[in-house]
Amino acid sequence: MNIPKSSFPRVVIVGGGFGGVALAKELSGKEVQVVLLDKNNYHTFQPLLYQVSTGGLEPDSIAYPIRKILQDYKNFFFRMAELQQVVREQKIVVTNIGELSYDHLVIAVGSETNFFGNIEIEKNGMAMKSIPQSLNLRSMILENFEQALLTDNLHERDALMNFVIVGGGPTGVELAGALAEIKKGILPKDYPDLDTRRAQINLIQSGDRILKEMSEKASEKAEDFLESLGVQIWKNTRVTDYDGKKVSTKTKLEFEAATLVWAAGVKGVSIKGLDAENFLVPGNRIKVNEFNQVVGDSNIYAIGDIACIQSDTTPYGHPMMAQPAIQQGTHLGENLVRLFDNKAMQPFKYKDKGSMATVGRNKAVVDLKKYRFQGVFAWFVWMFVHLFFLIGFRNRMVVFINWVYNYIRFDREARLIIRPYQRDYSKFNEPRTSKKEV
Numbered sequence: 001m002n003i004p005k006s007s008f009p010r011v012v013i014v015g016g017g018f019g020g021v022a023l024a025k026e027l028s029g030k031e032v033q034v035v036l037l038d039k040n041n042y043h044t045f046q047p048l049l050y051q052v053s054t055g056g057l058e059p060d061s062i063a064y065p066i067r068k069i070l071q072d073y074k075n076f077f078f079r080m081a082e083l084q085q086v087v088r089e090q091k092i093v094v095t096n097i098g099e100l101s102y103d104h105l106v107i108a109v110g111s112e113t114n115f116f117g118n119i120e121i122e123k124n125g126m127a128m129k130s131i132p133q134s135l136n137l138r139s140m141i142l143e144n145f146e147q148a149l150l151t152d153n154l155h156e157r158d159a160l161m162n163f164v165i166v167g168g169g170p171t172g173v174e175l176a177g178a179l180a181e182i183k184k185g186i187l188p189k190d191y192p193d194l195d196t197r198r199a200q201i202n203l204i205q206s207g208d209r210i211l212k213e214m215s216e217k218a219s220e221k222a223e224d225f226l227e228s229l230g231v232q233i234w235k236n237t238r239v240t241d242y243d244g245k246k247v248s249t250k251t252k253l254e255f256e257a258a259t260l261v262w263a264a265g266v267k268g269v270s271i272k273g274l275d276a277e278n279f280l281v282p283g284n285r286i287k288v289n290e291f292n293q294v295v296g297d298s299n300i301y302a303i304g305d306i307a308c309i310q311s312d313t314t315p316y317g318h319p320m321m322a323q324p325a326i327q328q329g330t331h332l333g334e335n336l337v338r339l340f341d342n343k344a345m346q347p348f349k350y351k352d353k354g355s356m357a358t359v360g361r362n363k364a365v366v367d368l369k370k371y372r373f374q375g376v377f378a379w380f381v382w383m384f385v386h387l388f389f390l391i392g393f394r395n396r397m398v399v400f401i402n403w404v405y406n407y408i409r410f411d412r413e414a415r416l417i418i419r420p421y422q423r424d425y426s427k428f429n430e431p432r433t434s435k436k437e438v
């Protein structure tokens, strides 16, 4: 990888997400050589992926070059590389561009969509965990409407305009709200020759309330908001199969839909060499102690979504969200410096700053430690927090201007099919004789 030898200890960070970047920032200016590896050359602000999928934002406004984050730091190296294996005995990582030795290794590779082993849903459904996936979804949504114009079979047309979102967490709720707003404000203007009132947005949740990690008040209010936008919420309903057209559920409810978005769970990214059962907890997360050290190897650490600190107060680890990742990254940076100074490391303590979700224009729910509120003020708080955590002044400005423009114009101008999503529409062109066409 052409990384020079150094007299300082080498810390290899794998993953330039929220955790990896927070750690890198904390180590800047310290007597250490840092090598950051990521399979992409950019950091992704995942909380706004749904806005890319729905044409509200261009992808480059939620991505930021990792090299730019590191450019002022001395002794920092970045390589665009995908981690393939950790060889603990030799203290090396194996990647698609070669091997690299480490003194300290930090795994910050995050999580991936968990289809819970359902191959058909994985094959036919859409995930929204990365920018390419969000762009696929954006293209597919728009292509479905283009296709709906071409069929004169009402049944097929309805299926092309039918959206099923599985998972009533913040991602599902935010996406459902955004699609409902598109249906109301944009589709009738873009497709005047299509009866877009027939488009349906179905949000399916296996449990008895949406946003189950938030307060009951937030769940209730989010449901009210979504229903006021015309979203149909199906609770206590578990999706069991999807063949690209028919969505089946455990309760025998069926939907015909060209789009199924799977937002029903994530699991830790698998790392060869750290994938033995003794390293993992359910959800494929790596078991770490309160110093983020991988159990059984004090030179390897894991932070963020991939890491699970199990304790009496956190039996399932910390929530797989940006704040725990950022806080663990910063804390581990402080701990590594303590270690290099021969001081004792401090245990990680999570400061829960609350959670929030937006449903759409003027509609959001916020649960802070002391205060809970919903509606317009919550929406402004949601926007402010997201702008604050976006990396880069340009990105903040672009997102802010886009939001103001969209607010004033009731618009989302990035509804472009730049890179068509290749889907097989043959299922939606089958002649149907049983239904009378109109």
Ligand SMILES: Cc1cc2nc3c(=O)[nH]c(=O)nc-3n(C[C@H](O)[C@H](O)[C@H](O)COP(=O)(O)OP(=O)(O)OC[C@H]3O[C@@H](n4cnc5c(N)ncnc54)[C@H](O)[C@@H]3O)c2cc1C
Binding pocket: 014, 015, 016, 017, 018, 019, 020, 037, 038, 039, 040, 042, 043, 044, 045, 046, 047, 048, 049, 050, 081, 082, 083, 084, 108, 109, 110, 111, 128, 129, 130, 170, 171, 269, 303, 304, 305, 306, 320, 321, 322, 323, 325
């Ligand atoms: C659609 C969506 C909406 C979300 N909304 C919110 C929200 O509103 N609030 C909130 O707090 N959280 C939200 N989250 C969760 C939040 O984004 C994650 O918890 C957070 O990104 C975890 O940070 P991390 O550093 O652990 O991993 P990530 O930020 O995912 O970073 C992991 C990095 O590792 C890289 N990587 C992965 N595998 C490899 C490999 N093998 N080799 C090299 N590099 C690799 C990736 O390219 C990536 O850059 C959302 C997530 C999604 C998908």
